[in-house]
Amino acid sequence: MSRPDSDAPQDVTAKGVQRGRGPTMGDVAKAAGVSRPLVSIVMREAPGASIATRERVLRIANEMGYVPDERARKLRQNSSRLIGIAFELQQPFHGDVVEQIYLAAAESGYDVALSAVAPTRDEPTAVESLIRERCEALIVLGMKAQADDLQRIAERVPVVSVARRLKAPALGIVRGDDKAGLRMAVEHLASLGHQRIAHIDGADAPGSADRRASYRKTMQRLGLGDNIDVITGGLTEADGARGMSELLTRPVPPTAVIAFNDRCATGALDVAARTGLRVPANLSIMGYDDSRLARVPHVQMTTVSQDARELARAAVDLALEQIHGQAPREIIVQPRLVVRETTQRPG
Amino acid sequence: MSRPDSDAPQDVTAKGVQRGRGPTMGDVAKAAGVSRPLVSIVMREAPGASIATRERVLRIANEMGYVPDERARKLRQNSSRLIGIAFELQQPFHGDVVEQIYLAAAESGYDVALSAVAPTRDEPTAVESLIRERCEALIVLGMKAQADDLQRIAERVPVVSVARRLKAPALGIVRGDDKAGLRMAVEHLASLGHQRIAHIDGADAPGSADRRASYRKTMQRLGLGDNIDVITGGLTEADGARGMSELLTRPVPPTAVIAFNDRCATGALDVAARTGLRVPANLSIMGYDDSRLARVPHVQMTTVSQDARELARAAVDLALEQIHGQAPREIIVQPRLVVRETTQRPG
DNA sequence: ACGAGCTAATAGCACGTGCTAGCACAAAGG
DNA sequence: CCTTTGTGCTAGCACGTGCTATTAGCTCGT
Numbered sequence: 001m002s003r004p005d006s007d008a009p010q011d012v013t014a015k016g017v018q019r020g021r022g023p024t025m026g027d028v029a030k031a032a033g034v035s036r037p038l039v040s041i042v043m044r045e046a047p048g049a050s051i052a053t054r055e056r057v058l059r060i061a062n063e064m065g066y067v068p069d070e071r072a073r074k075l076r077q078n079s080s081r082l083i084g085i086a087f088e089l090q091q092p093f094h095g096d097v098v099e100q101i102y103l104a105a106a107e108s109g110y111d112v113a114l115s116a117v118a119p120t121r122d123e124p125t126a127v128e129s130l131i132r133e134r135c136e137a138l139i140v141l142g143m144k145a146q147a148d149d150l151q152r153i154a155e156r157v158p159v160v161s162v163a164r165r166l167k168a169p170a171l172g173i174v175r176g177d178d179k180a181g182l183r184m185a186v187e188h189l190a191s192l193g194h195q196r197i198a199h200i201d202g203a204d205a206p207g208s209a210d211r212r213a214s215y216r217k218t219m220q221r222l223g224l225g226d227n228i229d230v231i232t233g234g235l236t237e238a239d240g241a242r243g244m245s246e247l248l249t250r251p252v253p254p255t256a257v258i259a260f261n262d263r264c265a266t267g268a269l270d271v272a273a274r275t276g277l278r279v280p281a282n283l284s285i286m287g288y289d290d291s292r293l294a295r296v297p298h299v300q301m302t303t304v305s306q307d308a309r310e311l312a313r314a315a316v317d318l319a320l321e322q323i324h325g326q327a328p329r330e331i332i333v334q335p336r337l338v339v340r341e342t343t344q345r346p347g
Numbered sequence: 348m349s350r351p352d353s354d355a356p357q358d359v360t361a362k363g364v365q366r367g368r369g370p371t372m373g374d375v376a377k378a379a380g381v382s383r384p385l386v387s388i389v390m391r392e393a394p395g396a397s398i399a400t401r402e403r404v405l406r407i408a409n410e411m412g413y414v415p416d417e418r419a420r421k422l423r424q425n426s427s428r429l430i431g432i433a434f435e436l437q438q439p440f441h442g443d444v445v446e447q448i449y450l451a452a453a454e455s456g457y458d459v460a461l462s463a464v465a466p467t468r469d470e471p472t473a474v475e476s477l478i479r480e481r482c483e484a485l486i487v488l489g490m491k492a493q494a495d496d497l498q499r500i501a502e503r504v505p506v507v508s509v510a511r512r513l514k515a516p517a518l519g520i521v522r523g524d525d526k527a528g529l530r531m532a533v534e535h536l537a538s539l540g541h542q543r544i545a546h547i548d549g550a551d552a553p554g555s556a557d558r559r560a561s562y563r564k565t566m567q568r569l570g571l572g573d574n575i576d577v578i579t580g581g582l583t584e585a586d587g588a589r590g591m592s593e594l595l596t597r598p599v600p601p602t603a604v605i606a607f608n609d610r611c612a613t614g615a616l617d618v619a620a621r622t623g624l625r626v627p628a629n630l631s632i633m634g635y636d637d638s639r640l641a642r643v644p645h646v647q648m649t650t651v652s653q654d655a656r657e658l659a660r661a662a663v664d665l666a667l668e669q670i671h672g673q674a675p676r677e678i679i680v681q682p683r684l685v686v687r688e689t690t691q692r693p694g
Numbered sequence: 695a696c697g698a699g700c701t702a703a704t705a706g707c708a709c710g711t712g713c714t715a716g717c718a719c720a721a722a723g724g
Numbered sequence: 725c726c727t728t729t730g731t732g733c734t735a736g737c738a739c740g741t742g743c744t745a746t747t748a749g750c751t752c753g754t
Contacts, residue, residue: 022481024739024740024741025740025741026740034703034704035703035704035705036704036740036741037703037704037705037706037741037742037743038702038703038704040741040742040743041702041703041742043741044741044742046742047701048701048702048703049701049702049703050701050702050703053702053703065502065503067475067478067479067503068479068740068741069422069479069481069739069740069741070476070479070480070481071418071419071421071422071427071480071481071739071740071741072418072422072709072739072740072741072742073740073741073742074418074741075416075418075419075422075709075710075711075739075740075741075742076708076709076740076741076742076743077709077741077742077743078708078709078742080418089442089443089445089446090439090442090443090639092437092439095436095437095463095465096436096437098436098463098465099436099463099465099466099467099468102463102465102467102468103467111476114461114462114463115461116442116445116446116449116461118442118445118446118449119446120446120449120450121446121449128414129417129458131414132414132415132416132417133417133418134369134416134417134418155412156369156412156414236644237643237644237645237646238644238645241645267645270620270645273617273620273621274620274625276623278621292437296584297583297584297585298584298585298588298614298617298618299584299617371709371710371711372710372711373710381733381734382733382734382735383710383711383734384711384712384713384733384734384735384736385732385733385734387711387712387713388712388733390711391712393712395731395732395733396732396733397731397732397733400732400733415710415711416709416710416711418709418710418711419709419710419711419712419739420710420711420712421711422709422710422711422712422739422740422741423710423711423712423713423738423739424711424712424713424739425739
């Protein structure tokens with residue numbers, strides 16, 4: 001039974017009772033006829049309130065449209081339980097990883113703050129804004145910044161770098177195993193019966209050297225050393241298209257091609273299609289990353305998965321480790337072969 | 348594997364004098380030998396401090412690595428000057444708009460809070476987290492939620508919906524002019540000399556009806572009424588591929604095709620290439636949206652631009668209007684024709 | 695019957711910052 | 725000499741919440 005409600009809207013006081021939006025915890029307490037801390041107890045589901053009171057407070061809070069103020073909450077509990085992510089808006093793969101980080105962080109009771117990197121918004125801006133929000137750790141995806149820049153930031157807050165090769169002992173590092181990835185690709189094609197397997201590489205891109213070396217080594221090991229064929233490619237569709245065009249001028253063209261990444265493979269795919277080659281009947285093509293590009297319905301590209309879920313989980317684990325004072329370390333995530341429809345036995 | 352950490356106590360001192368990370372305003376004040384409020388004055392560049400003191404405080408703050416706590420700042424000044432954005436991680440076009448919103452908001456002195464929508468993170472979750480951070484307004488991109496859900500949210504905080512057709516008087520709405528867009532597309536192709544111009548539509552997607560009607564009307568107006576050819580398509584590459592395959596079975600196939608969007612056009616492009624048709628020599632193809640897909644180097648698709656910059660600016664304008672108490676309204680942004688390399692005079 | 699033990703609820707401080715009011719002091723005017 | 729004005733700085737409260745310490749209300753064991 002609530003009393004004849006003294007709920008008069010008296011915003012006469014000079015104090016800030018005049019809020020257009022957002023009732024406060026005190027307002028709910030007054031309306032429910034209890035003390036403010038009790039409302040706090042109910043809202044964060046802490047022990048110390050009876051079930052009846054709990055339900056009543058929750059009902060009233062809901063009626064008033066009360067929502068706890070996250071800033072005040074984070075301010076009070078000295079640990080913000082916040083992990084900051086700097087990511088690139090235009091990288092589909094980053095989107096995958098961010099999504100998984102949300103999940104992994106939530107499991108550990110952490111919240112996530114996003115800060116975008118884009119052509120008109122550089123990394124220092126993004127990182128700075130995350131520090132201002134007092135994130136306990138930063139996860140940076142594919143950061144283009146120099147290693148020493150990140151090192152300087154790491155002096156103030158734990159930093160984990162994902163999917164980017166760099167030497168920086170003060171940073172947590174998560175990356176895929178490039179050597180294993182290309183080994184799996186070659187072995188997959190070889191097991192289908194391919195012998196003339198070419199590689200359009202990533203030029204001087206990070207990881208390209210490892211993948212190139214692994215390609216050569218695996219070809220040798222499988223007794224295909226004489227068929228080693230490495231073409232300089234790059235990160236983009238245009239690079240892949242150029243590489244594919246060059247491969248098609250060979251006296252005896254390859255029956256299978258491993259591109260540096262999915263974008264590069266898409267370019268190669270396009271040139272093959274325009275030349276009248278059927279994929280995979282006449283030519284098998286593989287990508288790398290398992291980005292959305294590879295999963296497009298009418299493409300269905302066979303590729304090597306970097307497994308966003310594992311990368312994200314490893315990144316969050318490293319972040320938590322460093323928050324708890326452990327030294328930064330490196331985690332190498334094993335890639336996974338994803339067989340779709342652009343590879344087949346050679347015709 | 349990961350333990351739900353039992354949170355080891357690492358902070359020994361009861362007072363927050365010794366925190367591993369993050370010196371406070373008081374620490375800076377003590378180090379500089381001034382009062383705390385004076386540091387506040389210096390940090391926000393308010394009048395009331397001599398130039399000499401200002402420089403000294405700034406220098407010391409910098410040496411200590413002091414960064415103002417955004418949460419405390421936003422908490423104190425009752426207006427958070429924060430605009431929340433709910434966007435989809437996997438939509439390239441959303442990325443473009445978000446980037447531009449950053450810029451537009453900054454011009455008005457507003458900060459931006461990002462909240463992602465993804466398969467494992469639904470819209471209510473994303474929106475709720477933004478409200479908890481006390482954003483003064485919300486901008487939702489391509490929200491799939493029902494109009495009445497958004498209406499309910501709009502009772503608590505101003506909401507602007509972007510690039511999504513819906514009837515909701517309580518919401519600010521920003522969208523492109525679909526009719527004008529398709530008119531421009533048809534006129535472009537007609538001016539090149541095309542007569543048999545087909546349209547792969549978006550089925551029951553939002554905006555599809557308007558575009559379809561505009562296509563018919565414009566064809567009529569240009570005296571091409573007899574060549575009207577609408578195929579049911581959809582939003583994805585597969586839909587475009589299916590539509591294109593169907594068009595190629597026509598006794599007299601079209602010389603130009605307008606797809607519902609860039610993804611749909613990409614599917615059509617792919618089928619054309621596999622069939623041996625040269626684009627644009629034998630067939631012109633147009634997309635819609637001017638997403639990154641259309642700008643891919645080896646594609647270079649002619650398309651209709653939704654102009655992320657204008658959409659973003661309009662959205663921020665509407666948000667600010669509603670924050671200042673004005674009634675929500677609708678802004679229709681005129682699209683722009685982007686001629687690239689998939690259209691040409693009919694051969 | 696009476697204190698021990700437990701639950702429900704309250705009082706009060708703290709987090710880091712912004713803002714208003716006020717204090718000390720030097721220069722100018724009487 | 726005292727009063728007035730302006731400058732440079734400081735004291736103190738407030739924002740909305742979480743946490744610790746404390747008290748009223750109740751059951752229970754002896």
